[in-house]
Amino acid sequence: MNDTPLIRISNLQKYYGDKLVLKGLDLDIYPGQVIGYIGPNGAGKSTTVKILTGLIPDFKGEVIVDGINMAQDPQGIKKLIGYVPENAEIYDVLSPMEYLDFIGKLYGMEEHLLHDRAKKLLTAFGLGDNINNRMDTFSKGMKQKVLLISGIIHNPKIIVLDEPLSGLDANAVIMIKELIVRLKAEGKTVFYCSHMMDVVEKVSDRILLIDKGKIIADGTFESLKQDHSDTLEGIFAKLTGREGSGTEADAIINAFD
Numbered sequence: 213m214n215d216t217p218l219i220r221i222s223n224l225q226k227y228y229g230d231k232l233v234l235k236g237l238d239l240d241i242y243p244g245q246v247i248g249y250i251g252p253n254g255a256g257k258s259t260t261v262k263i264l265t266g267l268i269p270d271f272k273g274e275v276i277v278d279g280i281n282m283a284q285d286p287q288g289i290k291k292l293i294g295y296v297p298e299n300a301e302i303y304d305v306l307s308p309m310e311y312l313d314f315i316g317k318l319y320g321m322e323e324h325l326l327h328d329r330a331k332k333l334l335t336a337f338g339l340g341d342n343i344n345n346r347m348d349t350f351s352k353g354m355k356q357k358v359l360l361i362s363g364i365i366h367n368p369k370i371i372v373l374d375e376p377l378s379g380l381d382a383n384a385v386i387m388i389k390e391l392i393v394r395l396k397a398e399g400k401t402v403f404y405c406s407h408m409m410d411v412v413e414k415v416s417d418r419i420l421l422i423d424k425g426k427i428i429a430d431g432t433f434e435s436l437k438q439d440h441s442d443t444l445e446g447i448f449a450k451l452t453g454r455e456g457s458g459t460e461a462d463a464i465i466n467a468f469d
C-alpha cells in the first residue's frame with residue numbers, strides 16, 4: 213500500500229450551534245481503499261461526508277485531500293471528488309442527458325467527451341432507452357442511477373457515496389456492489405456510507421464505525437469479526453449499545469395497546 217494518505221483528517225470537530233456532533237476525528241485514508249462508513253442514525257456520517265466534500269466549510273481541525281488543504285482550496289478538492297448525496301434533488305424537468313451535460317460542465321468537462329461518456333454510462337446503467345426523456349417520468353431508482361452517474365462522470369480520484377442504494381432494486385444493488393469493486397480495481401478510492409451491512413461487509417476493505425461523533429471501530433471486516441466473533445450487524449449492535457432491538461420493537465407494538 214502507498215504509505216502517503218490520500219485523505220488526512222485531523223482532530224475534526226463540528227458544532228451545530230452548541231451541539232458537538234463530530235468529536236475530534238483522526239483518519240488517514242490511503243489511495244485505492246474502499247471505506248465502508250457505518251453508524252447509527254445521527255452518528256455523524258453525513259456531516260463527515262459533507263465536510264469532506266467541501267459542503268460544510270465551518271469545521272474545526274484539518275482536512276487535507278491529495279495535499280490540498282480544505283480550508284485553503286475547497287474548489288481544488290471538489291474537482292477530485294465525485295459525490296453522490298443521500299437525498300439529492302434532481303432537476304427532473306430535464307432529461308438525464310441535459311442534467312449530466314449541466315453537471316459535466318460544472319466540472320469543466322469538454323463537450324464531446326462529456327456527451328460520449330454520459331451516453332455510455334446511461335446505457336451501462338440500463339437507461340439507454342430513456343436518455344432524452346424528462347426525468348419527472350422516472351421511477352425513484354432510475355433517478356438514483358442518474359445521480360450515481362453524475363457522481364462519477366468526471367472520472368474523479370475519490371468517490372463518496374452517501375447511502376447510494378436507497379430506491380434501487382435487487383439487480384441494481386448487485387450492480388452497484390460490482391461497480392464499487394471495479395472502481396477499486398481502477399485505483400479509485402471509495403468512501404461509502406451505508407446502513408446495508410451485508411453490502412458494506414462485502415465491498416469494503418476497511419470499515420469505520422462511528423457512534424455519537426467518535427470512531428469506535430476501524431478495521432477490515434475480517435479483523436472486526438475476529439475481535440468480536442460476530443456478523444457486522446451483530447458487531448454494530450454490540451458496539452453502539454443497541455442490542456435491545458427486540459425490546460424496542462415490543463415497545464412500538466405495545467404503544468397500540
Ligand SMILES: Nc1ncnc2c1ncn2[C@@H]1O[C@H](COP(=O)(O)OP(=O)(O)OP(=O)(O)O)[C@@H](O)[C@H]1O
Nearest residue numbers: 228229233251252253254255256257258259260298
Ligand atoms: N443542519 C443541521 N443543524 C443542526 N443539527 C444537525 C444538522 N445536520 C445534522 N445535525 C445533527 O448532527 C448529528 C449528526 O447528523 P448526521 O446527519 O451527520 O448523522 P448520520 O450519521 O448521517 O445519520 P443518518 O444515518 O440518520 O443519516 C445529529 O444529531 C443531527 O441531528
